Amino acid sequence: MKRAIIIVIDSMGIGAMDDCREFNDIPECNTLKHVCEFNRGLNVPNLSKMGLGNIQDFQGIDKTDKPIAKYGTMLEKSKGKDTTTGHWEFTGIVLDKPFATFPEGFPSALIERFIKETNCGGILANRPASGTAIIEELNEEHQATKFPIVYTSADSVFQIAVDTDLIPLETLYSWCEIARKILDEGNYNVSRVIARPYKLIDRKPTRISKDRRDYSMKPDGTLLNEVKDKGGKVIAIGKIEDIFSKSGITHAIHTGSNKEGLKLTLQAIKNELDLEKIAYPNIECHNKFGIIFTNLVDTDMLYGHRNNAKGYGEAIEEIDRYLSEILPALSDDDLLIITADHGCDPCVPGTDHTREKVPVLVYNRKSEGKALGTLIGFDNVSKFIKEWIF
Numbered sequence: 001m002k003r004a005i006i007i008v009i010d011s012m013g014i015g016a017m018d019d020c021r022e023f024n025d026i027p028e029c030n031t032l033k034h035v036c037e038f039n040r041g042l043n044v045p046n047l048s049k050m051g052l053g054n055i056q057d058f059q060g061i062d063k064t065d066k067p068i069a070k071y072g073t074m075l076e077k078s079k080g081k082d083t084t085t086g087h088w089e090f091t092g093i094v095l096d097k098p099f100a101t102f103p104e105g106f107p108s109a110l111i112e113r114f115i116k117e118t119n120c121g122g123i124l125a126n127r128p129a130s131g132t133a134i135i136e137e138l139n140e141e142h143q144a145t146k147f148p149i150v151y152t153s154a155d156s157v158f159q160i161a162v163d164t165d166l167i168p169l170e171t172l173y174s175w176c177e178i179a180r181k182i183l184d185e186g187n188y189n190v191s192r193v194i195a196r197p198y199k200l201i202d203r204k205p206t207r208i209s210k211d212r213r214d215y216s217m218k219p220d221g222t223l224l225n226e227v228k229d230k231g232g233k234v235i236a237i238g239k240i241e242d243i244f245s246k247s248g249i250t251h252a253i254h255t256g257s258n259k260e261g262l263k264l265t266l267q268a269i270k271n272e273l274d275l276e277k278i279a280y281p282n283i284e285c286h287n288k289f290g291i292i293f294t295n296l297v298d299t300d301m302l303y304g305h306r307n308n309a310k311g312y313g314e315a316i317e318e319i320d321r322y323l324s325e326i327l328p329a330l331s332d333d334d335l336l337i338i339t340a341d342h343g344c345d346p347c348v349p350g351t352d353h354t355r356e357k358v359p360v361l362v363y364n365r366k367s368e369g370k371a372l373g374t375l376i377g378f379d380n381v382s383k384f385i386k387e388w389i390f
Helices: 031-038 045-050 083-090 108-118 131-145 169-185 223-229 258-269 298-304 309-329 380-389
Strands: 003-009 070-075 124-128 149-152 157-163 192-201 204-207 213-216 233-237 251-253 290-296 334-339 358-363 371-376
Touching: 003 083, 003 258, 003 309, 003 380, 031 309, 045 309, 045 358, 108 169, 124 131, 131 149, 131 157, 131 192, 131 204, 157 169, 169 192, 169 213, 223 233, 223 290, 223 380, 233 258, 258 290, 258 309, 290 380, 298 309, 334 380, 358 371, 358 380
Parallel strands: 003 290, 003 334, 070 371, 124 149, 157 192, 233 251, 233 290
Antiparallel strands: 070 358, 149 157, 192 204, 192 213, 334 358
């Protein structure tokens, strides 16, 4: 039973792309290098033996003469530095045109239509902002008016934040679906609508990660579609289901943390997940091959965007500890790929994604480790998997 397991360490870039200035980034950005330096090294023995330390000089990540995985660097071909662009390219979709961004906020016609169709009464913000900062700033006004907080960032996102003790979670999701419809009908080319639920915990606005949902544009003709169409399983863990707008997915389960995502990935590898509970209806998986696709978002959402290099390093170390269980659980017919989708350097000015190269580690217990060098395109992930599965 040939399987590919993709684990995306969200935002763990390894150095600026040559065109980084076109994306308002500085050549000095290097997420993993700076996280390692800030923490005076990381304790990641499994990633080290796979060859991560051989890719670059990362403080505290040992090099090895006998890597167990193929290791290298991937350069993004698509024009973007966001989650959707990176993940779509993994599966073979290369975007020549970047998704639209709104540094001055969304057009008034779009906002007026959103207010009318959602019947929300009005909105707050409508500007680029850090999610945690804008929620803290506008929470009192949100409580008084019940208007949703609508904001964007340097990425192509339409984000809607509400206190779900004030506005029901189901209403928030409905508003996001309406926003997605409006954006698509108006050809605004916005990558994602993101539901940002929060609650007041000890009087402090606190985002509830497990209830976040992403409403992406729908891709066509991905590797996932090909596997699904041929009767294979595509098990989406974390926000993968949202990134692909359910296209090409046969089974899906959301997560509230990296720890939960890693546990579920291990269960999936061991065939211990209750697939009936997370299966999409009316889909027949008659072939045994498939993909387990996991996004580990904490590095990006909790630490990269919040300039928390300490927490970022601890999250990488947690992933490495789970690899102590994941690697032995893999069979001869399993191909494990560990990579990242962009950067989000917590040690450079700003809180946005950074346009970076990413590492790629490709492991099968029967294959010899070696250097892959620099690979042009995140779609090399798709090539590796097609060669393996088909």
